[in-house]
Amino acid sequence: xxxxxxxxxxxxxxxxxxxxxxxxxxxxxxxxxxxxxxxxxxxxxxxxxxxxxxxxxxxxxxxxxxxxxxxxxxxxxxxxxxxxxxxxxxxxxxxxxxxxxxxxxxxxxxxxxxxxxxxxxxxxxxxxxxxxxxxxxxxxxxxxxxxxxxxxxxxxxxxxxxxxxxxxxxxxxxxxxxxxxxxxxxxxxxxxxxxxxxxxxxxxxxxxxxxxxxxxxxxxxxxxxxxxxxxxxxxxxxxxxxxxxxxxxxxxxxxxxxxxxxxxxxxxxxxxxxxxxxxxxxxxxxxxxxxxxxxxxxxxxxxxxxx
Amino acid sequence: xxxxxxxxxxxxxxxxxxxxxxxxxxxxxxxxxxxxxxxxxxxxxxxxxxxxxxxxxxxxxxxxxxxxxxxxxxxxxxxxxxxxxxxxxxxxxxxxxxxxxxxxxxxxxxxxxxxxxxxxxxxxxxxxxxxxxxxxxxxxxxxxxxxxxxxxxxxxxxxxxxxxxxxxxxxxxxxxxxxxxxxxxxxxxxxxxxxxxxxxxxxxxxxxxxxxxxxxxxxxxxxxxxxxxxxxxxxxxxxxxxxxxxxxxxxxxxxxxxxxxxxxxxxxxxxxxxxxxxxxxxxxxxxxxxxxxxxxxxxxxxxxxxxxxxxxxxxxxxxxxx
Numbered sequence: 001x002x003x004x005x006x007x008x009x010x011x012x013x014x015x016x017x018x019x020x021x022x023x024x025x026x027x028x029x030x031x032x033x034x035x036x037x038x039x040x041x042x043x044x045x046x047x048x049x050x051x052x053x054x055x056x057x058x059x060x061x062x063x064x065x066x067x068x069x070x071x072x073x074x075x076x077x078x079x080x081x082x083x084x085x086x087x088x089x090x091x092x093x094x095x096x097x098x099x100x101x102x103x104x105x106x107x108x109x110x111x112x113x114x115x116x117x118x119x120x121x122x123x124x125x126x127x128x129x130x131x132x133x134x135x136x137x138x139x140x141x142x143x144x145x146x147x148x149x150x151x152x153x154x155x156x157x158x159x160x161x162x163x164x165x166x167x168x169x170x171x172x173x174x175x176x177x178x179x180x181x182x183x184x185x186x187x188x189x190x191x192x193x194x195x196x197x198x199x200x201x202x203x204x205x206x207x208x209x210x211x212x213x214x215x216x217x218x219x220x221x222x223x224x225x226x227x228x229x230x231x232x233x234x235x236x237x238x239x240x241x242x243x244x245x246x247x248x249x250x251x252x253x254x255x256x257x258x259x260x261x262x263x264x265x266x267x268x269x270x271x272x273x274x275x276x277x278x279x280x281x282x283x284x285x286x287x288x289x290x291x292x293x294x295x296x297x298x299x300x301x302x303x304x305x306x307x
Numbered sequence: 308x309x310x311x312x313x314x315x316x317x318x319x320x321x322x323x324x325x326x327x328x329x330x331x332x333x334x335x336x337x338x339x340x341x342x343x344x345x346x347x348x349x350x351x352x353x354x355x356x357x358x359x360x361x362x363x364x365x366x367x368x369x370x371x372x373x374x375x376x377x378x379x380x381x382x383x384x385x386x387x388x389x390x391x392x393x394x395x396x397x398x399x400x401x402x403x404x405x406x407x408x409x410x411x412x413x414x415x416x417x418x419x420x421x422x423x424x425x426x427x428x429x430x431x432x433x434x435x436x437x438x439x440x441x442x443x444x445x446x447x448x449x450x451x452x453x454x455x456x457x458x459x460x461x462x463x464x465x466x467x468x469x470x471x472x473x474x475x476x477x478x479x480x481x482x483x484x485x486x487x488x489x490x491x492x493x494x495x496x497x498x499x500x501x502x503x504x505x506x507x508x509x510x511x512x513x514x515x516x517x518x519x520x521x522x523x524x525x526x527x528x529x530x531x532x533x534x535x536x537x538x539x540x541x542x543x544x545x546x547x548x549x550x551x552x553x554x555x556x557x558x559x560x561x562x563x564x565x566x567x568x569x570x571x572x573x574x575x576x577x578x579x580x581x582x583x584x585x586x587x588x589x590x591x592x593x594x595x596x597x598x599x600x601x602x603x604x605x606x607x608x609x610x611x612x613x614x615x616x617x618x619x620x621x622x623x624x625x626x627x628x629x
Binding site: 106108136140142143148151152153163213216220 | 413
C-alpha cells in the first residue's frame with residue numbers, strides 16, 4: 001500500500017481531530033463494500049489532499065483557498081497548481097464546490113454579494129486578489145465558458161468582436177476582421193458560419209453557440225480558459241465537437257474544465273481533481289485517478305456508488 | 308355563462324368609453340370643425356370676435372363678428388415643450404436607472420427606488436407651484452443668461468432675450484422632472500431583470516461594469532426604454548396644470564427663442580374655458596372641444612405608434628433569429 005503524498009500546505013484550520021483521523025489509518029484502498037458517505041468526514045486534515053497537487057512552472061497556483069458565501073464555507077482550503085498548456089478536470093458530486101472554485105480563478109465570485117475568498121491565488125506569479133489589480137484586465141487574460149451557451153443577442157461577428165473592441169486589441173477594421181476570422185477558425189466554427197457572420201448569434205444551434213462563446217473568449221487571446229460544465233446543455237455530437245476543440249486548444253493554452261461527466265474528464269484532461277463537499281480530496285494524473293484512486297471517496301465516486 | 312357575460316360587459320366598458328369620448332368630442336365640436344375647416348391647425352390666431360355685437364351667420368354657423376380660431380401656436384408650444392422635456396428626461400432617466408440597477412446595493416435600492424417612484428405620486432399642481440416659486444427665479448436669473456451667452460452663440464434658438472423665466476424651456480424642465488421617474492422606474496426594472504448570463508459573459512471577457520452595462524445590458528432593455536419613452540411622451544403631451552403655471556400662457560404667439568412664453572393645448576383649454584363661455588353662440592367652447600379632439604387624436608396616435616414600433620421590432624428580431 002503506497003503512502004499517499006499529501007500536500008505540504010496545511011490550513012490554519014487543521015483540527016486536532018482531523019490530524020488524528022489522518023494518522024489513525026486512512027482507508028485508502030477500497031474494501032469493496034458499498035460506502036455511502038454521510039458526512040464531511042473524509043479523514044484528511046484541512047487543506048490536505050492525496051495525490052500530487054503541484055506542477056513545475058504553473059499558470060495558476062492556489063494555496064489554501066477558501067470561499068465563503070456569507071457564513072457558509074463553499075470551498076475549504078484548496079491547494080493545487082494548474083500547469084501550462086494542460087487540461088485540468090474538476091469532478092465531484094453536485095454542490096461540491098468545483099464551480100465555485102473555478103469562479104475564484106477569474107474573480108467572477110466578486111460579483112456575488114457576500115462572497116469572500118481567503119488564501120492566495122497567483123496567475124504567473126502575480127497575486128490575483130491583489131487590491132491594486134485591475135479586475136477587468138485580469139479577466140481579459142482568462143477566458144470563461146459557461147454552462148449554458150450565452151452569446152450576446154448580436155450578430156456572430158459582433159459577438160467575437162466584443163472583446164477585441166472593449167480592449168482595443170486591433171487598430172483597423174481589417175485587423176479586427178482577421179482576428180474574428182482566426183478566432184472562429186480556432187473554435188472550429190468558421191466553415192459553418194463564414195457566410196452568415198452578420199446574422200444573429202442566437203439563431204445558431206446550441207453546440208454552435210457554445211463554440212461561438214469559445215471563439216469569443218479566444219479573440220481576447222487568453223492564457224487560460226475556464227469551462228464550467230460546457231457540455232451539460234449539449235447533445236452528444238456537439239459535445240464531441242467541444243471535446244475535439246479542447247484537444248486542439250491544449251497546444252496553446254491551459255484549460256480548467258468542470259464537468260459532471262467522468263467519461264469526459266477521462267477523455268479530455270491530463271490531470272483530474274476530485275472535489276467533495278467543498279474540499280479537494282484527490283488530485284493527480286487523470287490516468288492514475290481513474291485507474292488507481294488513492295482515496296476511498298474518489299474510488300466510490302468514480303465507481304458510481306454516489307454522485 | 309352568466310359570469311362570462313358580466314366579464315364581457317366589464318371588459319367592454321373601457322374600449323366603449325374611449326370610443327364614446329372621442330365620438331362625443333367629434334359630435335359636440337362639429338359646428339366648430341365645420342366653421343374652422345382644416346385651417347384650424349395651421350392658423351395661429353385665436354380670436355373670439357366682438358362679444359358685444361350681434362351674432363352673424365357664416366357657412367350656416369352662428370358666430371360673433373370677427374371670430375377666428377387657429378391653434379398652430381398651441382401645437383408648436385405642445386410639441387416643442389414635450390420635445391425639450393424628452394431631450395432632458397431620457398438621458399437623466401437612463402442614468403438614474405443604470406445607477407439604481409448597478410451602483411446601489413440591493414437593500415438600499417428598494418428605498419431609493421421607492422422615493423423615485425414617489426416623485427410620480429406628487430400632484431402636478433405641486434410641481435407647478437414649485438416651478439413658479441423655485442425654478443423660474445433660479446432659471447431666469449442664473450441659467451438662462453448663461454445659456455444665452457454660451458449655447459446661444461452657436462444655436463440662434465438659444466440666443467436672448469431671456470425674458471421673464473415663464474416660457475418654453477421652463478415648461479420643458481418642469482415636464483422633464485415629472486417624466487424622469489416614469490423612465491427611470493420602468494427601465495430600472497428591465498435592467499435588473501435582464502438575464503445575468505449576458506452580464507457574466509461580458510464581465511468574463513474583461514468588460515468593466517460600465518462596459519457590460521452600456522454595451523450588453525442596456526441594449527437588451529432597449530425595447531423597454533422605447534416603451535417608457537412613449538409612455539412619458541403621452542404624459543408630457545397631456546400635462547396641464549404644471550405647464551399652465553410656468554409656460555407664460557402665451558396667446559397667438561409663436562416662440563422666437565427657447566425662453567419665449569408658450570401655451571400648450573391642454574393648458575389652453577383650462578385657461579380659456581372661462582372666456583370662451585362668454586361667447587353667446589357657444590362656438591368658442593365648441594372650438595375648445597375641437598382642441599381636445601386634436602389632442603386626443605395626437606395622444607392616441609403616439610400610443611399606437613409606440614405599440615406598433617414594439618410589435619414590428621419584435622417581429623424583426625424573431626424573423627432574423629430563424
